[in-house]
Amino acid sequence: MQLPTPTSVHSEEESHKIEKMKRVVRRIKFESELDLNFGERVADKAYGQKLLSCIQCGTCSATCPLAHYMDYTPRKIIAMTREGFKEEVLNSLTIWLCASCYSCYVQCPRQIHITDVMYTLKREAIQMGFHPKRLPIPILAQEFYKRVLKDGRNTESWLLVSLYLRTNPFIMLREAILGLKLFLRGRLTIGREHVKRRDQLHTILEHKKGEAPL
Amino acid sequence: MHGNGHNGTVRIGFYICHCGHNIASIVDVKAVSEYIKSLSGVVISCEYKYMCSDPGQELIQKDIKEHSLNRIIVASCSPLLHEHTFRTAVEKGGLNPYYFQMVNIREDVSWVHTDMKAATEKAKDLSRAAVQRVFHHKSLETKHVKIHPDVLIVGGGIAGIHAALTLANAGKKVYLIERNPTIGGHMAMFDKTFPTLDCAACILTPKMSQVKNHPNIILWTYSEVAKVDGYVGNYKISIRRKPRYVNEELCVGCMDCIEKCVYKEGKTPDEFNVGLSKRKPIYIPFPQATPQIVVIDRETCIEFKSGRCKKTCVEACDRKAIDFKQKEEIKEIEVGTIILTTGYQTFDASRVPFYGYGKYPNVYTSLEVERLVNASGPTGGELILRDGRHPKTVGIIHCVGSRDKNTNRWCSRTCCMYSLKLAHLLKEHTDAEVYNFYIDIRAAGKSYEEFYDKLLDENVHFIRGRVAEVSDWAVRPSEEGKLIIRAEDTLIGIVRRVPVDMVVLAVGMEPQADSQDVRRMFNISCSTEGFFLERHPKLAPVDTFTDGIFIAGACQGPKDIPDSVAQAGAAAAQALILIDSGEIELEPNTAYVVQNECSGCRTCLTICPFTAISRDEAKQKAFINEALCKGCGTCVAACPSGAIKQNLFEDEMIFSEIDGLLKMESPACC
Numbered sequence: 001m002q003l004p005t006p007t008s009v010h011s012e013e014e015s016h017k018i019e020k021m022k023r024v025v026r027r028i029k030f031e032s033e034l035d036l037n038f039g040e041r042v043a044d045k046a047y048g049q050k051l052l053s054c055i056q057c058g059t060c061s062a063t064c065p066l067a068h069y070m071d072y073t074p075r076k077i078i079a080m081t082r083e084g085f086k087e088e089v090l091n092s093l094t095i096w097l098c099a100s101c102y103s104c105y106v107q108c109p110r111q112i113h114i115t116d117v118m119y120t121l122k123r124e125a126i127q128m129g130f131h132p133k134r135l136p137i138p139i140l141a142q143e144f145y146k147r148v149l150k151d152g153r154n155t156e157s158w159l160l161v162s163l164y165l166r167t168n169p170f171i172m173l174r175e176a177i178l179g180l181k182l183f184l185r186g187r188l189t190i191g192r193e194h195v196k197r198r199d200q201l202h203t204i205l206e207h208k209k210g211e212a213p214l
Numbered sequence: 215m216h217g218n219g220h221n222g223t224v225r226i227g228f229y230i231c232h233c234g235h236n237i238a239s240i241v242d243v244k245a246v247s248e249y250i251k252s253l254s255g256v257v258i259s260c261e262y263k264y265m266c267s268d269p270g271q272e273l274i275q276k277d278i279k280e281h282s283l284n285r286i287i288v289a290s291c292s293p294l295l296h297e298h299t300f301r302t303a304v305e306k307g308g309l310n311p312y313y314f315q316m317v318n319i320r321e322d323v324s325w326v327h328t329d330m331k332a333a334t335e336k337a338k339d340l341s342r343a344a345v346q347r348v349f350h351h352k353s354l355e356t357k358h359v360k361i362h363p364d365v366l367i368v369g370g371g372i373a374g375i376h377a378a379l380t381l382a383n384a385g386k387k388v389y390l391i392e393r394n395p396t397i398g399g400h401m402a403m404f405d406k407t408f409p410t411l412d413c414a415a416c417i418l419t420p421k422m423s424q425v426k427n428h429p430n431i432i433l434w435t436y437s438e439v440a441k442v443d444g445y446v447g448n449y450k451i452s453i454r455r456k457p458r459y460v461n462e463e464l465c466v467g468c469m470d471c472i473e474k475c476v477y478k479e480g481k482t483p484d485e486f487n488v489g490l491s492k493r494k495p496i497y498i499p500f501p502q503a504t505p506q507i508v509v510i511d512r513e514t515c516i517e518f519k520s521g522r523c524k525k526t527c528v529e530a531c532d533r534k535a536i537d538f539k540q541k542e543e544i545k546e547i548e549v550g551t552i553i554l555t556t557g558y559q560t561f562d563a564s565r566v567p568f569y570g571y572g573k574y575p576n577v578y579t580s581l582e583v584e585r586l587v588n589a590s591g592p593t594g595g596e597l598i599l600r601d602g603r604h605p606k607t608v609g610i611i612h613c614v615g616s617r618d619k620n621t622n623r624w625c626s627r628t629c630c631m632y633s634l635k636l637a638h639l640l641k642e643h644t645d646a647e648v649y650n651f652y653i654d655i656r657a658a659g660k661s662y663e664e665f666y667d668k669l670l671d672e673n674v675h676f677i678r679g680r681v682a683e684v685s686d687w688a689v690r691p692s693e694e695g696k697l698i699i700r701a702e703d704t705l706i707g708i709v710r711r712v713p714v715d716m717v718v719l720a721v722g723m724e725p726q727a728d729s730q731d732v733r734r735m736f737n738i739s740c741s742t743e744g745f746f747l748e749r750h751p752k753l754a755p756v757d758t759f760t761d762g763i764f765i766a767g768a769c770q771g772p773k774d775i776p777d778s779v780a781q782a783g784a785a786a787a788q789a790l791i792l793i794d795s796g797e798i799e800l801e802p803n804t805a806y807v808v809q810n811e812c813s814g815c816r817t818c819l820t821i822c823p824f825t826a827i828s829r830d831e832a833k834q835k836a837f838i839n840e841a842l843c844k845g846c847g848t849c850v851a852a853c854p855s856g857a858i859k860q861n862l863f864e865d866e867m868i869f870s871e872i873d874g875l876l877k878m879e880s881p882a883c884c
Contacts (some may be wrong), residue, residue: 055617057653058702058739067709073702107568107682111616 034084042081045120046114054078060104060114070094074104074114081117090130095121098136136167149205152195157188224349226260227283228341231265231290233320239325242334246289253345253754257281258702266296271303276665279308279774285348289317289341310353312862313804317344343874350866353800359841361447361762361792363387364545368439368732369398372775373554373767375421378812380786382430386793389547390425391453392435394485396503396761397422399557403486403581405588407775408635409665409777415502417591422504428785435505440544442735445824445844446762446798447550448599457540459510465533471644471877472496474530476523482514488583491592496527510536526615551789554746557780558768561615561622561721568717569611569686576685577717579614579631586637597643605646605715609699611681612639616722622745626722626772630656633720637674640718649675649712651701659774677712679704684717736763745771756785761798766787773868803862807836813858817877818849818858 043051054075063071070078071093072080079088089095098118105115122138125131143162147154160179164172182188195201227248232238251259258277262270263372265288272735275285286304292295293316301311319337327333365381367374370392378390390397401407402422404414405624412704425431434455472494480492487498495515498508510527517523517538528536550810563571563579571577576599577585589595599605610633615621630652637648655676670676679701681835688694696713703710725744726732733740738758739747746765756760756764766779792798814834818827827849828844829835838849838858850858859865 016489020879055653056704057680058678059682059700061704062709063272064709069701073707073709075702075704109680111618111619115500123359127597159603 001133012173016025019124029085036084037084038084038086038089039082042117042120042124047116050110050112051078051117054082054112055110057109059107059109060112063103063107065101066099067095070097074098074118077121078112078114078117081121085118087130089121090128092123093132093135094118095125096135135166136163137164139163150194150198151192152198152201153193155189155191155193157183157190158192215260218521223285224255224285225257225281226255226287226345227274227277227281228256228260228345228432229265229289229546230319230337231288231343232261232262233290233324233875234262234263237320237324237389239292240327240330241319241337242330242331245334245338246319246341247335250345251340253342254283254610256345257283257628264501265290266299267445271299271306274300274303274306278304278309281316284309285351286314287317287344287348288314289319289337289339289344290368291320292318305413311356313348313351315348315351316342316379317341320859337659339875339877343871346870346874347867350851350864350870352861357800357802357804357840358359358447358797359447360447360486360797360801361795362548363788363793364547364549365380365387365550365878366391366439366449366547366549367555368427368552368556369399369557369767369769370394370397370433370435370702371555371767372401373557373778373785374399374422374553375418375425376779376782377553377555377766377786377789378425378431379421380783381789382421382802384599384786384790386430387455387788388431389451389549390431390433391437391439392843393456394499395436395458395507395509396499396505397425397433397435398500398504400501400581401775402502403588404584405591405639406635408631408842409659409661409701411635411638419502420506422502426504434545435506435507436509437545439735440687440836442552442737444548446760447792447814448802449549449552449762451547451549451552453545453547454801455543455545457512457542458507459512459515459536459538459540461535461537461540462505462506464533465507466533467508469498470530470532471506471508471527471536474526476526476672478514487592488579488582490585506534509774510538520799533632551792553766553782553785553789554735554736554738554763554769555597555767555785556726556729556769558723558772559627559726561595561724563614563719563721565621565771566614566719567684569681570697571719574684574686574717576605576697576715577719578605579721580629581721582635583636583718587636587643592797593645595786598642599716603715605640605644607647607696607712607714608640608644608716608718609650609651609681609684609697609712609714609719610648610720611684611699612650612720613680614721614844615724617653622722622724624722625656627656628772628774629666629720630654631659631662633773634669634719635719637669638672640671646715647675649677649699651677651681652701652820653678653680659776662826677701677703677710679710688713722766724768729769736760738763738843741771743771745769756781756788762792778867801845803860804840804843805845805847805850805858805860806840807838808857808859809833809835811822811855812836813855814853814856817852817854821848821852823848 017022023126043049044100047166056075056079058075059069061075064074077089077094095118100115102115104109140163144154230243231248247259247261250256258281264270266374274286286302297316304314305311310492319339323333323337342823364387367378367388367390370390374390378388381388401414402417407414425433436458437453437455437860441453443450464720469589475496477494480494482493483489484491485492493518496508512518560581585591587675612629612633616626636652640646655666657663659672681699681701683700684700685750693713697716697717699712738760741747746769748755748770749759756766758765766781812835818836819829824842826839828837830837847860
């Protein structure tokens, strides 16, 4: 009797996928690959040393409405931050998926300001250029920041254009009609909005340069 | 100055202790020693690694003899730890022990400072203050007080019961006071006990009846302590005996009256069954209640509410025990020692709104489940939920209210083990699937880990993750009609939704609601959590800072039955030490009146908390009874003529100490 070969059970594509999953990968972390001060640095920014008192109970993950989509649950992010897994943490999707709903923050039995930790990590990831290239969330943050830095105010139409250009320009075409409607009702402006004395703003910002967070 | 040895000159010996690295790592002991040597009156100044060691003490004794020292100062740890040690050493050296003064440079200096230079300066200041103070020290006699042999025990749970029996068996007379109608406490409510699974009632009720029948124990249930006066060895206690409206001498506990009560069915939530059943206004808490005496609840009895009851209970009682005219009674007793075993209360689960207690009927607290699985419980031991169903799946949520900065920070120690026990009992009663949601399993006790092993073998689910939410919001057909527990399985790293029929909240232990009132009444301290504070967490775990008052059981901190019993035994032994030694040494820190300066104004008479001051009407002067004076200093501060002085704390001593701190030469010392 001839036993069925794997190809007779799975399609070629499926078996390729399974083969890929089954591939043996070496997974180990050497202490020399870690950034051992990372946890303390983040804790200093994110409201004191509370981050370090995490007992890994998982309440944050279980309250999080978006945990199902995250690559690491919020609890894991805290553990990895504490232990100095800087690259993994800053490259994770989790920090970008955090919607700042503050559910975890309310229920955490150690009163860790998890949402603020996520913000700190997001800032660090942007500064290090560690985020996925076309993920809209960090790009929106960057563009917003740039615009406010320049004008002292945000012009929404310009912000949207620069966001779509850097992520997916085709969405701009899809959203064009909505944009037109918003424009007709005065919700979007074409001209750049700005504060009156921009030179003064720039002087202040020049003075504060180098005092960026983390 | 009297008692200053030959020629009336003061000859001071100063010793500074390294305490290993405890002091020497922050304070430059050599510099302090050399500085003190330069002060007037100091004959010897030296440093030593451990002053409290035998060679350290012998050093003091040798120097007293060789150098005719008449004042000794040791700069080391807290007087609480070693003042007695050094006073004894000084006495052995042939000097009155009250010529000794201690300077605390460990708790007050080295342990609280990091700057070595500043710490050394502070140590110098404190030492100089002591040098100036000892010039005014006097020779004093140690006071002794007799210890009354009777003991008061407050709280009739397992700890109180055990302590009472231990003392009574040693032949001491014990008053056991319990505010509920029966003794037994929380333990009487439990079904079985971990890890041996023996039934709580089977091991408790024999002890309860021993208490009832012991000739040396006076048991007053339904009673509370109203007032505490006196001091170690001589406490005067007022006990408020609440009226039961049933004569305790006549009632035999036949319960005919309960049956004949005009209420055919109970209407009031039954306290003993944590509200899971109803009781009548006339009741006995549970079948093995001790004493077996009926009690009438004034709040719900028709006779008390309207005065127009048919009083069928009175008719039913052959022995005419029911007495609606009974009044509250105050009993005055005298005891020498007191043991507080006032126990705990469980955490109110409705304080954690995410778990739905009080919102979903099938969410229970662990104490409710104890009653639910108990054969004498509201359902006769059959596990029927509030909605009438039998559970097929049960979720037990650990750490409810515990280990949480928003509620109680501490671990309640018992919840892991009782949750395991309930998991076993629930599986045994219903064959349900049982899920434990835990943060950490703390099974540190004799045979506890083995019990955990047993539960793993019984295929109980253990999910490591704190539950975020219990809800009835179904997102799958399989979740319809169930309670859904949402938690992260942290060991697997994924969020899980577990639908169950019944949720058990493992509520933690917290101090009794009135623990602060009790603390004030007995003049003891509480820790920040509100549990009674022991004198030393390791070496004096059942003593308090008030002599003659001891604590045992969960009033001192969360504790399981074996630990409570062990502590109760220890507290009884501490009380026995005092009773059998017959007397206790007291500090001679009593106040006295300088008769010439007293104007007889009576100010001190009214404010003395120990009623130690009386007025000699013939001489028109105040007089302090040394035996009653506790040295609180209230009269000293209040006397408008400055006529009252206190031994060990005389004005000259305090002022010269302050001068020393401020680097001012005190006139008296030169």
